[in-house]
Amino acid sequence: MSVSEEVENLSRRGFLRIAGIAGTALCLGIYMSADAEPRVLTEDEARLANAGIALAAWIIINTNGKVTLICHRAEMGQGVYHSIAQIIAEELEVDLYGIDIQLTQGDEKKYGSQLTGGSSTIRGSYKNLLKLSATAREVLIMAAAARWKVPNTECYAETGNVIHKPSGKKLHYGELVEDAAKLTAPKDVKLKARSEYKVIGKGNHRRDSPLKTNGEAIFGIDKRIPGLQFATVERNPRLRGKVKSFDATAALKVPGVTRVFKVVMGVWDTDREGVAVVATSTWAAMQGKKALKVEWDDTGFEHLSTPEIYSRQRELLKTSEGLTLTTQGDPTGIIAQAKDKLDVVYETPYQSHSCMEPVNCIAHYQVDKVEIWGPVQAPNWIQDYVSKKLGMARENVIVNMTFLGGGFGRKAMPDYPYEAVMVSKEIGAPVQVVWTREDDATQGPYRPGISYRCEGAVENGGITALKFRMAGQNNDHWRGGDNGKANRSTSEGFLKPYYQSIKNISFSDIPFKTPIPTSFWRSVYASTNGFAYESFLDELAHKASKDPMDLRRQYLKDERSQRLLDKMEEVSGWKSRKKNDGYGVAITECFASTVGHIVKVSKKSTGGIHIDKVWVVVDCGWYVNPDIIKAQVEGSIVMAIGAATIHEITFKDGMVEQRNFYDYKMPRITDIPQMDIHIMENDENAGGMGEPGLPAFAPALTNAIFDLTGKRIRKLPFDITTV
Known part of the structure; x- marks a missing residue:
């Protein structure tokens, strides 16, 4: 379904155009209502008609033609400050760099959820913003046509002006806002096809970069x-x-x-x-x-040490079936009877967020x-x-x-x-x-350390069953207590098409608690799940004497996945690689985006492993700015290198052992490989991109090391200089 078709089916949303600010501006916003019909109301009328529901003025155009965008989500480096403006500029036909952007207050009645997490800002707002912008443009065209007494079809919008095609007459938006505020907004607004975009899809320079360079940005x-x-x-x-x-x-x-x-x-x-x-x-x-x-x-309360934490997790994985999140078929029975099977444990560490701004x-x-x-x-x-x-x-x-x-x-x-x-x-x-850096390092909260028991069976070159159990802290328990249910993120990162082609699969969560506070970390559980699940698929591929990419192709049968695999093979030269050349592959899904990594490694003459290159193919559906996507993937890879090979949070007698960057070290520029990032082109619904570039790196790296050395790495972090 196209973007334009989707916006017509938005449920429980009404689009408003109101006269506000004493009639001196055109304000467009969204308010929650029981229908999806556009309405023309004053802000007070909107509140009276929907008790307790306020108008969210997202776009404001004053009589000087100045456009103000209210940014309802946080800008923390992921680029929404720019990307939302890029969406507005496209359909509203204004200069991207002339839009004034204001960070707003928290107001759930006006803006709905303002949580900046789960890579949700663009994918949760872009359809509304496209329609709002197009609606503003059309109302302004209607106002100009009425003033000139000409058909709407003879007019078009460009660079903040409405232009009459036959005569060349022009009015800037500011001259039209008062008239536009009196008009009824059109119910159906045609959105541009992607082929018509002039701003969206382009890698233009970020609006916040100058502010952060000259010190004007207020953190x-x-x-x-x-x-x-x-x-x-x-x-x-x-x-x-x-x-x-x-x-x-x-x-x-x-x-x-x-x-x-x-x-x-x-x-x-x-x-x-x-x-x-x-x-x-x-x-x-x-x-x-x-x-x-x-x-x-x-x-x-207990004063735990790291070895004790993981010893307990491993014991639980041996003795407990845990709480079932999802199951299909009979993976336990199939594995029990299988002649060719694997049963291994993967381990991922606690990690600090270590944000640049304390x-x-x-x-x-x-x-x-x-x-x-x-x-x-x-x-x-x-x-x-x-x-x-x-x-x-x-x-x-x-x-x-x-x-x-x-x-x-x-x-x-x-x-x-x-x-x-x-x-x-x-x-x-x-x-x-x-907080000082020491406060941040020693107080948390942290990404939870997790152990995984992965079981699988192969037969005739294929997978007959998969069984995954996870033992680690549940972030939800810190927010609302233990509801007796499995961690809802137990299968996060695992691609949904696998369920269609592998008939016997189960995911279980073994409850595990400590006094250590844990919370969301970039890509949340996908960052740990992805390492275990994608590494295990690689192990099964080798056990089945199957090329790791071919195994994934065998079970990712949908057209979108097949195109992603084609692109991964094309850009990396996968099929022309030599035996034991040091190539590894992993593919994860995270917040509605699928990202495939291929990592190439080689042996250093001085010992250890060198990461030569990383190829990344991103399918995030409809997207705004390719440069921002690539920057997010690059940053994710750097963060993933640190988490996989350099740093971890450890505990001794209930206290954190790391205190600052001297003992919780970050990747250096010499640790960073060449990166080649590609974005799939399609008009599917937008996925997130602030986080999905991270989870597939660690398993692709360790799979590449196995391909080069024959050594299977099942515990993170590992010392890449001694492999």
Whole structure:
């Protein structure tokens, strides 16, 4: 189904064109209603007609012709700040670089979910934005045609103007907004075919790049408001411990330090205690924190070490069938009777998010309301959490979004904004709480470390059964407790077409809990699942004496997958590679996009493995900007290299062993291989791209190492210099 056909079937959405801002602007937005009919209402009328439902003004055109776009999701490097403007510019026929973009506040009634996660911004909004923009364009054309007393068909829009074809007469949008605001929006708006796009699909320069280059962009850590104080917090290193006592004498002697007190930070359904140091500057607060003397109460919970965590997981994989997420056929029975089968365990580590911009947040508690400013991925979640914790009306928790210097899921957590609120409440003033890199490394939350038991059977060169069991922490349990169901992400990353061609498959989750806080990490569970499942498919291919690419082709029978495989073979020269040349393949699905990686490796003369090249083929359906997609894939590969071969979070006696980049090292430029990225062209629904480029890299790399050396790697991270 095409984009234009899809937008006509949008359910429970009404498109509004309203006269707003005292009649001086044309505002277009969306509001939730029981039908999908366009309506022409004032904002007050819209609210009266739909109690509690407010208009979301996404596009505003003033009488000067200036176009303002309200960006409802966070910009954390993934490019939505630019891409949303690119969509608007295409159908509205305005200059992409003339659009003013404003980050908005959290307001679920106006914008729906504002969670920036799951690579959801473009795929969740593009159809609405296309139709909104086209509707604005058509209303402006109607206004011009009416003024000239000519048929609409004689007029067209271009570069912010409506032009009369026969006469060449021209009116800019600003001259038309008042007339346009009085017209009834057309019900059916024809959208452009992809072949007609002039802006979408082009790799134009990002709107936010100059702002981030010249320092104009305001990140959370840059934000300042009147009367702002600054704070840091010394938190229990064992994550769930309490404050037994503290001595603030030395801290209070540090110039600039004004207050020291105990603070409690909510982490979903538990609490974490610490001691806050408030000062006139962040530097003073940090020095005061260093001077603190704190005695901790660490009783009442386990002090786990990494070897114990994975030993427990492996034991569970031996003895428990776990909770079934999905099953078809009889994989257990087939495997039990099979002559040719595999039963292996894969292991993935805990990982830190290590965002470039350390965690920070400004909060101002004012008895009847709270206002928050910062690098937040999920303003709606913060409003929910803080309002419930404080017993305050949700609408009185105001969340203002800034640019984020990286998020990866960490900054969707409401813990750090809530902590800032508690500090502000105590001191009766606005405060910015800044985490150090050591805080970030030692406090989490982390990507959960997971072990997988993978069983499979082959017969006559094909797979007859697959059985996967996962033992690792469930992120959902931190948010809403244990509901007794399998982790809903147990099969994440595994391609859906496999279910159609492999008749016996099961996925199970073995519940596993620790005091360690975990949360979403880039590509969430696909980043760990993908390593286990795609590595295991490679093992089965070799056991069946099948080329790994041919095995995937055998079971990925749909046309879209076949075209992806064709492209992967074409760009990498897969079929012309030599035996033991060091090639590995993996394909994963993540947030409605399928991404295939082929990695080529070779042996270094000095020992170890060199990653020569990575070919990536992306099928994300309808897309906006190829350069942004490629940048996201490149960044994902760099992040995946680190997670697979360089760093991990480990625990000893309940405490994190890593503290900063000296012992949680990042990939260096010399570690980065050549990358060749290709995007499939089709008009399928848009998938995400902020995350899907990551999961397939690790298994493609380890599969390539097996092809070169015959050594199978089943545990991450591994030392690539000693393989």
